[in-house]
Amino acid sequence: MENVKIIEIKKSVFENNDRAADELRGELKTKGVFLLNLMSSPGSGKTTTLIQTINRLKDKIRIAVMEADIDSDVDAIKIKEATGVESIQLHTGGMCHLDAEMTEQGLNNVSMEQADLVILENVGNLVCPAEFDTGAVKNAMILSVPEGHDKPLKYPLMFSICDVVVINKIDVLPYFDFDMEKCKEYIHMRNPKATVIPICAKTGEGVEVFAEWLLNEVSEWKR
Template sequence: MENVRVLEIKEDIASRNNEQAKSIRAELKEKKICFLNIMSSPGSGKTTLIVNLVNRLKDRYRIGVIEADIDSAVDAYTVAEKTGVKTIQIHTGGACHLTCQMSYDSLCALGVDDLDLVILENIGNLVCPAEFDTGATANLVILSVPEGDDKPLKYPLMFEVASAVAVTKKDVLPAFDFSIESAEKNVRMRKPDAPVFFVSAATGEGMDGLVSYVEGEIAKVAD
């Protein structure tokens, strides 16, 4: 005889990822390691910015970099070659974002116990990475000048989860219809308290402010 009954599950599907993210953050804070998750659309200059940041910080801090992509290892080779710091490349195998498990496995593969700062270059995508907490202690969101100052309006969640925003490629500003005031206003609409930095990794303009911000984040977890 067949019996039909209802089983209550009542499980929030994000809960497992969120719980894991919390425990990663707690472990990193205990070990005094800053974990910076960098997110943006493809081609906004994440890798170039990371190379520049690492080279300005590596004399004072021990740094490791995790490069995440769907395929290839070009970014990891670029970062390793131009900075000399410990770098690994991970592949999501088609997935458009990193889950917390992938992030945890990457931290283990990199080996973080001897580091002060771990930088994660997330998959270039303004949608899905915002929905999955990686366990990072801070989220730096990048918006590049050629993308347009209206991106925070189109991708609200990405800018809502930002701890700070870096507007990159400032050196090409004259060639694009991009307003610094509008960009700042649009970011503020999503995240009123996030600091916004206007930088050019190519010329070095504005990088000092961003470097100070990252140092502040390192100091926060080292307290």
């Protein structure tokens, strides 16, 4: 054991990212740009919900979208075609989440001076994106009915960091053992402040409530 040197570090692995995220939020505040981090499992309807929401808001505020995926650009193309707003694709190169640095690199490719709202569609995953602060002003997540009402118990961190939880695919409620009241109860156990909004992105039901929430948040931020 001779010649053993110990360098004490005592530092959280997330510390650098948390700092970068705070800096990014400061920059967004100065520029008057609201960044929403949208998270969910794969297949919960993030892209469809976004298209519906953007189409209700695009005449009121200027919107840009950043689609993050491990690979492909199908989502970015879909958003652009369906809404006409600026939409770019970020590739995480195999990583399961975006961090503040990657988000900032993405924002550098968006026309920030022409946007009031930038929506970041994070990688579909309920674990990792919750751990890395992207620098977003608010966090939103979508839980879809087929996933089950017990998800807030299984993925507590994700639900505890979200300001709004959108429950999608309510049109299929009759076919699933999904208990809406239980789901709300579980969400509020993890996060008493979370706003819960049931919607059906396919038919558009309830989407205006989410759009309204978003519009309010954006005007608060720009005040």
